Amino acid sequence: MSAEAYGAQRPLPEREENLRETLGGHMQTVDRANRTVRVTPAPAPRQRVPFPFSAIVAQEEMKNALILSAIDATIGGVLIFGDRGTGKSTAIRALAALLPRMRAIVGCPYGCEPGRPAASCEHCQRLSLEKGRRGQAESHLVAVPVVDLPLGATEDRVVGALDLERALARGEKAFQPGLLAKAHRGFLYIDEVNLLEDHLVDVLLDVAASGENVVEREGLSIRHPARFVLVGSGNPEEGELRPQLLDRFGLSVDVETPTDLETRIEVVRRRDAFDRDPEAFADAWRGRDAGIRRRISAARKRIGSMTTSEAALRRATELCIALGTDGLRGELTLIRAARALAAYQGEDTVEEEHVRVVAPMALRHRLRRSPLDDSRATARVERAIGEVFGS
Amino acid sequence: MNPDPARSDPAGADLAGLALAVLAVAPEAAGGIWLRAQAGPDRDRWLAALRSHAVPGVPFRRMPAGIAESRLIGGLDLAATLASGLPVTERGLLAEADGGYLVISMAERLDPWLASLVAATAETGELHVERDGVTQTLPAHFAMVALDEGIDDEAPPAILTERLGLVLDLAHARFGDLPFSFETVASARARLPLVATSARIIGELCAAAAGFGLASLRPSLQAVGVARALAALHGRLDVADEDAILAAALVLAPRAVQWPSRQEQQEEAPPPPPPDAETPPPEQPPQDQSGDPPDDVMSQSALAALPAGLLADLKARAASGRQRSAGKAGAREKNARRGRAVGVKPGDPRTGARLGLIDTLRAAAPWQKLRRGASFGDGTIAVRREDFRIVRRRARRRTTTLFIVDASGSSALQRLGEAKGAVQLLLAECYVRRDEVALITFRGRVAEMVLPPTRALARAARALAGLAGGGGTPLATAIDTARQVAEGIMRSGRTPVLVFMTDARANIGRDGQPGRERAMADARQAARELAALCQTTILIDTANKPGEAAAVLADAMEARYLPLPYAAPELVVHAVSQERPAPRAAHRA
Numbered sequence: 001m002s003a004e005a006y007g008a009q010r011p012l013p014e015r016e017e018n019l020r021e022t023l024g025g026h027m028q029t030v031d032r033a034n035r036t037v038r039v040t041p042a043p044a045p046r047q048r049v050p051f052p053f054s055a056i057v058a059q060e061e062m063k064n065a066l067i068l069s070a071i072d073a074t075i076g077g078v079l080i081f082g083d084r085g086t087g088k089s090t091a092i093r094a095l096a097a098l099l100p101r102m103r104a105i106v107g108c109p110y111g112c113e114p115g116r117p118a119a120s121c122e123h124c125q126r127l128s129l130e131k132g133r134r135g136q137a138e139s140h141l142v143a144v145p146v147v148d149l150p151l152g153a154t155e156d157r158v159v160g161a162l163d164l165e166r167a168l169a170r171g172e173k174a175f176q177p178g179l180l181a182k183a184h185r186g187f188l189y190i191d192e193v194n195l196l197e198d199h200l201v202d203v204l205l206d207v208a209a210s211g212e213n214v215v216e217r218e219g220l221s222i223r224h225p226a227r228f229v230l231v232g233s234g235n236p237e238e239g240e241l242r243p244q245l246l247d248r249f250g251l252s253v254d255v256e257t258p259t260d261l262e263t264r265i266e267v268v269r270r271r272d273a274f275d276r277d278p279e280a281f282a283d284a285w286r287g288r289d290a291g292i293r294r295r296i297s298a299a300r301k302r303i304g305s306m307t308t309s310e311a312a313l314r315r316a317t318e319l320c321i322a323l324g325t326d327g328l329r330g331e332l333t334l335i336r337a338a339r340a341l342a343a344y345q346g347e348d349t350v351e352e353e354h355v356r357v358v359a360p361m362a363l364r365h366r367l368r369r370s371p372l373d374d375s376r377a378t379a380r381v382e383r384a385i386g387e388v389f390g391s
Numbered sequence: 392m393n394p395d396p397a398r399s400d401p402a403g404a405d406l407a408g409l410a411l412a413v414l415a416v417a418p419e420a421a422g423g424i425w426l427r428a429q430a431g432p433d434r435d436r437w438l439a440a441l442r443s444h445a446v447p448g449v450p451f452r453r454m455p456a457g458i459a460e461s462r463l464i465g466g467l468d469l470a471a472t473l474a475s476g477l478p479v480t481e482r483g484l485l486a487e488a489d490g491g492y493l494v495i496s497m498a499e500r501l502d503p504w505l506a507s508l509v510a511a512t513a514e515t516g517e518l519h520v521e522r523d524g525v526t527q528t529l530p531a532h533f534a535m536v537a538l539d540e541g542i543d544d545e546a547p548p549a550i551l552t553e554r555l556g557l558v559l560d561l562a563h564a565r566f567g568d569l570p571f572s573f574e575t576v577a578s579a580r581a582r583l584p585l586v587a588t589s590a591r592i593i594g595e596l597c598a599a600a601a602g603f604g605l606a607s608l609r610p611s612l613q614a615v616g617v618a619r620a621l622a623a624l625h626g627r628l629d630v631a632d633e634d635a636i637l638a639a640a641l642v643l644a645p646r647a648v649q650w651p652s653r654q655e656q657q658e659e660a661p662p663p664p665p666p667d668a669e670t671p672p673p674e675q676p677p678q679d680q681s682g683d684p685p686d687d688v689m690s691q692s693a694l695a696a697l698p699a700g701l702l703a704d705l706k707a708r709a710a711s712g713r714q715r716s717a718g719k720a721g722a723r724e725k726n727a728r729r730g731r732a733v734g735v736k737p738g739d740p741r742t743g744a745r746l747g748l749i750d751t752l753r754a755a756a757p758w759q760k761l762r763r764g765a766s767f768g769d770g771t772i773a774v775r776r777e778d779f780r781i782v783r784r785r786a787r788r789r790t791t792t793l794f795i796v797d798a799s800g801s802s803a804l805q806r807l808g809e810a811k812g813a814v815q816l817l818l819a820e821c822y823v824r825r826d827e828v829a830l831i832t833f834r835g836r837v838a839e840m841v842l843p844p845t846r847a848l849a850r851a852a853r854a855l856a857g858l859a860g861g862g863g864t865p866l867a868t869a870i871d872t873a874r875q876v877a878e879g880i881m882r883s884g885r886t887p888v889l890v891f892m893t894d895a896r897a898n899i900g901r902d903g904q905p906g907r908e909r910a911m912a913d914a915r916q917a918a919r920e921l922a923a924l925c926q927t928t929i930l931i932d933t934a935n936k937p938g939e940a941a942a943v944l945a946d947a948m949e950a951r952y953l954p955l956p957y958a959a960p961e962l963v964v965h966a967v968s969q970e971r972p973a974p975r976a977a978h979r980a
Contacts, residue, residue, distance in 0.1 A: 158521070264608060265593055268596070271612050272593065
């Protein structure tokens with residue numbers, strides 16, 4: 001932000017205790033003597049320009065992981081762990097600008113996809129029954145939701161709860177969808193994911209596994225689809241992540257502060273330029289961001305018709321065996337990530353090389369862990385890659 | 392108006408005055424200030440001066456250390472909701488501070504959880520509220536003033552200090568007349584967006600940060616922002632060398648974890664005179680490619696700008712290898728005392744349970760129309776007995792396992808290895824249990840907290856690497872230290888489990904003097920004092936031939952005695968697990 005926002009004189013609130021905001025963000029003045037409430041529309045919030053994705057210096061693996069999960073949601077999200085001040089949350093917030101818009105049914109509170117009644121909410125299923133076979137429900141293009149799960153969020157807002165405003169004002173029993181509903185078909189971002197409270201982690205694990213949010217509280221009985229890509233970031237010094245949650249992330253990336261002075265200078269230089277004039281800086285990088293967006297779109301179209309070479313499959317299996325990863329999840333993620341990478345590079349076939357590139361991020365958090373050996377997980381994957389690929 | 396030229400001489404700079412001017416000019420770029428000062432007239436004067444130099448009318452919100460999470464973020468305003476019969480939200484303190492300053496009292500005591508909330512908001516400049524049915528995104532641009540009254544190792548949580556660009560120790564700073572008038576600050580604010588930073592200056596600040604051993608990139612960024620503010624204050628449109636030097640003194644040097652290489656020789660020499668602002672020197676290539684340690688002219692000059700007392704203080708701290716920011720963030724889990732709410736259930740609040748007000752409201756809400764018709768007609772909310780919801784809490788009975796390991800004498804290395812192994816295995820358990828582990832070693836004359844209570848593997852790994860052994864056995868001192876640490880753990884609402892690994896052959900007394908008899912007596916005395924704490928204690932006798940000495944000591948401290956001459960880590964962990972208080976997550980209403 002520029003200094004100008006600070007320089008602007010703002011009038012002091014006339015009577016602070018009387019100025020409140022309603023749930024919708026409207027300013028509301030409560031006059032206690034006359035028992036009246038005056039509501040005025042809220043001022044539009046200032047839009048902050050996000051730091052452009054393409055302007056992020058180095059951190060290639062982190063950027064790749066985010067792009068891959070944007071191409072194929074079934075990869076299952078990204079966990080970014082690392083030092084403070086490495087641009088973890090910058091990269092994730094910048095991702096939103098890279099996502100091609102998606103088609104959603106008009107009026108659906110969950111943004112359901114048209115043409116897939118089986119995966120839709122009750123509202124859209126009813127709609128498709130009414131319309132019958134004759135026509136599709138009306139749909140429009142919307143931005144893919146990237147929903148922030150802020151620290152300190154309460155459970156009722158995460159899963160959804162009784163709409164208090166409508167209940168109190170009109171005596172209606174209505175469901176106020178939570179963040180999980182908002183994130184449907186999009187991304188749910190948790191910064192400082194290792195600080196998330198346990199009972200919220202439980203909810204997340206449950207919903208992420210089933211793709212459906214079931215709310216049974218306050219006399220409500222609601223279920224709605226909630227399929228989202230989980231993106232988390234955190235600093236290992238603040239504490240570890242529960243293994244069950246760790247397992248939910250398809251890819252994991254360790255970021256470190258660049259030690260090379262040139263790179264560090266470049267980071268500071270770009271950030272300084274951005275801080276001085278965010279709009280101009282974003283303008284300068286808009287073309288490159290658009291390029292990545294086009295490639296993501298193209299990769300999504302291509303991914304359905306990709307073939308996977310026998311050798312790539314074999315290497316993936318060998319790697320998982322060599323590392324002793326539990327279950328098939330690692331293998332599946334590995335292949336999916338390799339396929340997304342191949343699609344992003346414009347290839348038609350997934351080759352060994354693709355598997356090799358994505359192996360560290362797909363597998364490093366799936367190793368059977370020995371405590372304190374954490375930092376060496378990457379090295380173990382590298383070693384296994386060396387053995388399997390015979391380099 | 393330009394200030395007196397003498398004041399722009401970095402060597403004699405008034406850092407306290409400069410810091411507040413920078414914070415008044417560029418609050419966002421600086422992020423905030425880590426102000427180490429005891430409460431007193433100096434600090435009050437500094438805060439008052441900041442206020443008088445800031446944009447008139449901007450909010451100054453004080454955040455007490457014990458602030459409730461709901462007040463910090465906001466949510467449903469119950470009083471107003473009940474009065475009006477409509478849900479009314481309350482603005483959180485973080486949103487109230489928008490455009491101004493958030494003054495954090497006793498930041499060194501700040502709960503790490505609250506610190507994370509503040510840091511996350513400061514990071515984005517927006518407060519995301521998702522609480523009590525309220526969804527809001529409110530602007531929350533503020534600069535933080537973290538008041539740190541800590542002594543010794545106490546420090547605010549690292550997640551917070553990382554975002555505080557300026558660091559100032561008022562005890563060491565010369566805080567005289569203010570170097571800039573209100574008018575100068577105001578015009579600097581207007582000039583700031585026009586101030587340019589050359590690539591050379593950015594490069595040198597980055598190099599200086601590297602010279603001070605700062606891994607994170609944030610200080611470099613903050614230093615660039617502060618340098619621009621300083622240039623604006625001096626009426627310049629380009630950042631000059633002295634601005635960068637002062638920025639390094641205000642931002643980088645106080646965080647130093649190492650000292651730039653050429654420091655020692657240059658210490659006696661007077662600092663290089665700052666080049667004239669009008670003629671920027673053409674020397675200094677932006678970056679030396681030779682692989683030398685990063686160019687340190689700037690860091691040298693920055694050091695020269697620091698008051699002598701502060702410099703000595705910083706060096707002592709860096710020399711002790713203790714990084715202040717590593718702190719004890721993990722140890723101070725004050726939340727534990729109150730237990731975290733895990734949900735609500737219907738019930739009677741008069742039994743002493745806390746009323747879940749919002750959930751009670753929710754329960755009452757659907758019936759309002761009906762009930763209003765019956766008896767209430769005035770817009771108040773009709774809450775009946777069956778609506779009451781009480782908060783269910785999870786009592787945290789988490790343990791902190793404290794190892795006190797004898798690192799003296801010849802077998803120290805092996806014992807240390809065993810202790811390390813046991814700590815590692817226990818940490819693996821903590822994964823699931825979310826318990827903590829700490830490690831104290833003793834040798835020579837001292838007992839040292841090697842690993843403060845933590846469940847962070849990364850930190851533990853770093854602390855455990857490179858522990859040294861050898862020297863005398865100051866057993867009494869070790870027991871005393873253990874008792875103090877255990878008391879601290881109890882204060883933070885956790886249950887300590889103490890595991891001593893020693894052969895109990897003390898030969899250094901409480902006063903640090905050698906002498907076996909005296910030392911043994913002291914140790915027994917200390918053991919009895921420890922026993923008074925009534926904590927679970929295990930003494931593992933690591934002597935090659937387990938003997939009476941250790942058994943007697945175990946008896947004195949009412950500890951379980953385990954002769955394990957070759958204490959395999961698995962055995963130690965097994966023993967500890969058995970002693971651990973079992974019910975960990977008891978629910979109470």
